[in-house]
Amino acid sequence: MNVITKTVQLPDGRTISIETGKVAKQADGSCVLRMGNTVLLATVCAAKDAVPGTDFMPLQVEYREQYAAAGRFPGGFTKREGKASDNEILTCRLVDRALRPLFPADFHAEVYVNVILFSADGVDQPDALAGFAASCALACSDIPFECPISEVRVARINGEYVINPTFAQMEEADMDLMVGASAENIMMVEGEMKEVSEQDLLGALKAAQEAIRPMCELQTELSKELGTDVKREYCHEVNDEDLRKQINDELYPKAYDVTKQALDKQARQDAFDKILADFQEAYTAAHADLTEEELEEKVALMEKYYHDVMRDAMRRCILDEGIRLDGRKTNEIRPIWCEVSPLPMPHGSSIFTRGETQSLTTCTLGTKLDEKMVDDVLDKSYMRFLLHYNFPPFCTGEAKAQRGVGRREIGHGHLAWRALKGQIPADYPYTVRLVSQILESNGSSSMATVCAGTLALMDAGVPMKKPVSGIAMGLIKNPGEDKYAVLSDILGDEDHLGDMDFKTTGTKDGLTATQMDIKCDGLSFDILEKALMQAKEGREYILGKLTDTIAEPRAELKPQVPRIEAFDIPKEFIGAVIGPGGKIIQQIQEESGATVTIDETDGKGKVQVSAPNKESIDKAISKIRAIVAIPEVGEVYEGTIRSIMPYGCFVEIMPGKDGLLHISEIDWKRLETVEEAGLKEGDKIQVKLMEIDPKTGKYKLSHRVLVPKPEGYVERERRPRPERGERRPRPERGERRPRGDRFNNGEPRRFEHKSNESNDFHDPMAEREPKDFNDSLDHLD
Missing domain, CATH: 3.30.230.70 (GHMP Kinase, N-terminal domain)
Known part of the structure; x- marks a missing residue:
């Protein structure tokens, strides 16, 4: 292998290397471009001869990105690369537009340029390197080409022009231009800007030209070292100079007259076509000795030469008399x-x-x-x-x-x-x-x-x-x-x-x-x-x-436009709004008739609610706001009983927020069961939020505080619950032990039974003094 490597340095110190002679050696020209971890292969192949009758440059440029380059699988059922994406097609066009004008006008062989992205880490942008790689592949070949070119991306970041910026740098840019140029001339420009001036655009083009010049010089050196500076010989056209001169002499004045008549498009084209048709008819009559095949060849040459005549007539009319095809001045806008x-x-x-x-x-x-x-x-x-x-x-x-x-x-x-x-x-x-x-x-x-x-x-x-x-x-x-x-x-x-x-x-x-x-x-x-x-x-x-x-955007949307309301919710409530398996959000959409979408952006939940009418939107929004609302101690809520337990019931005071309504907080009178109060699942009940446990976040509810206290009601005295580790005094023998924690200072609660004679409770185990905590546990066993 005759491997040759050349490098060029960007203004910020990064380098781009071009290597040829190692891979894809059967192509007319090939090279591998590397910049950091980004690797592109560019190849070019040209047919030896032109297809008969071709009078244009049949150039095909392809740019493709392999998903493996970024360590990814392609999407879709087949899990392989399919047709070119819009991004790949746009990159193809950028390369094509810079290369096409530089092939000789009489070169009509089919040329295929392929650029493939094989490696990328998401730091450097590979589309900015495709034009450079394609031109290098042409420089490594003997395909006729007037001069090397290159392409760079120019961005303005904090007032400075940056050549081939990274993806991260582009986030701060107010200008994004792709520029293709030879060492001396700008060939192609495309990009977007954030309302910059014309002088700023010119500054970017000058910065690009300076960066491209050493890239073109590299290709010239590479071509000389490979011996491909001498291009292949070809003959893709057979011309008849006598016929060319005859058409120019006879048809140029007529075409010039049509150019000055300021006709519309169809009328002008018809007038131009008639000039050529009349000439062909006269020529055919004057050369009756020509065979049909020879006459077809002459007709094809006539169309080619007449195109040059029309071109010259239009250009001279503008340059010499300032008259355009439709009669306008050079700076005049059409109606x-x-x-x-x-x-x-x-x-x-x-x-x-x-x-x-x-x-x-x-x-x-x-x-x-x-x-x-x-x-x-x-x-x-x-x-x-x-x-x-x-x-x-x-x-x-x-x-x-x-x-x-x-x-x-x-x-x-x-x-x-x-x-x-x-x-x-x-x-x-x-x-x-x-x-x-x-x-x-x-x-x-x-x-x-x-x-x-x-x-x-x-x-x-x-x-x-x-x-x-x-x-x-x-x-x-x-x-x-x-x-x-x-x-x-x-x-x-x-x-x-x-x-x-x-x-x-x-x-x-x-x-x-x-x-x-x-x-x-x-x-x-x-x-x-x-x-x-x-x-x-x-x-x-x-x-x-x-x-x-229309001076400004309409203040009101048209009636058929779906209305959208957008608002933010705290990030931690996204899951509550969506629900398990999307259950909650689907229920909201079904009940309101609105479409709800939610996404996490910038640490917030971005919610969009859309519907054909405001009523549906308001209904969905109220449900969402109820979910993300935070209950406040002391507020009264109308809740729904979700489940009933022996010790009370759980009441949903807000969507997805349940609190415990203890049996003792249902009514002022003593209840043995929740059912005594006439409550069942699905019932509505007003409750007041009394307390939110700071550790668990559980809600303690009360209903009895919302109803009048019975006259003469005496609250039963309750001993305060001891803190963890606090020792509760033991009652004297025969004294009733109050209800309390499961364990009293490490001792088990005494199991009480109800006497047949009265409602008094007594502790049959009070006489037995456990020696220690383990003894208590043995008793429980």
């Missing part, structure tokens, strides 16, 4: 109209339309039982705010079937979720779900989701801290030119044919989320700053449109 409550039954709903992009979003409020359980390898938690984004084919006019949720939908929904989640109060009792249905799409549907989501939340009465708006920015910059144009609120074609897609969301006080993809080289921080400030103006304009539609 916006909004509506709330377009649907009668959802808890909240809205329509947000900007130009030819439209989102219909609904908001649903649920209880704690509706929370989503996250069971990832390093994250086992619950989510109380969910956002789902759907992109059906009809929103772009496509005639095709709608399949399952794709990676794009998961990624766009996650960005909108990040934008809004910080504005929902942490103590809000409801579980919240937003669903964005994209009904029309022509650029920046994820930002339309943010705006529509804000409207739907306020329509539902969710007390948002501040409304959030979002905008997507574009860039046109040709290589070798100083001239460039930053575009506000980009169209789909401006995204596809442009050099940047930079989405930002925020409140009036700062940024909450961002996502950026760069397709050009040499993007300076001056351009990024201009784009951010222009985006701020656009966001504030859109925010004004939202607040004009």
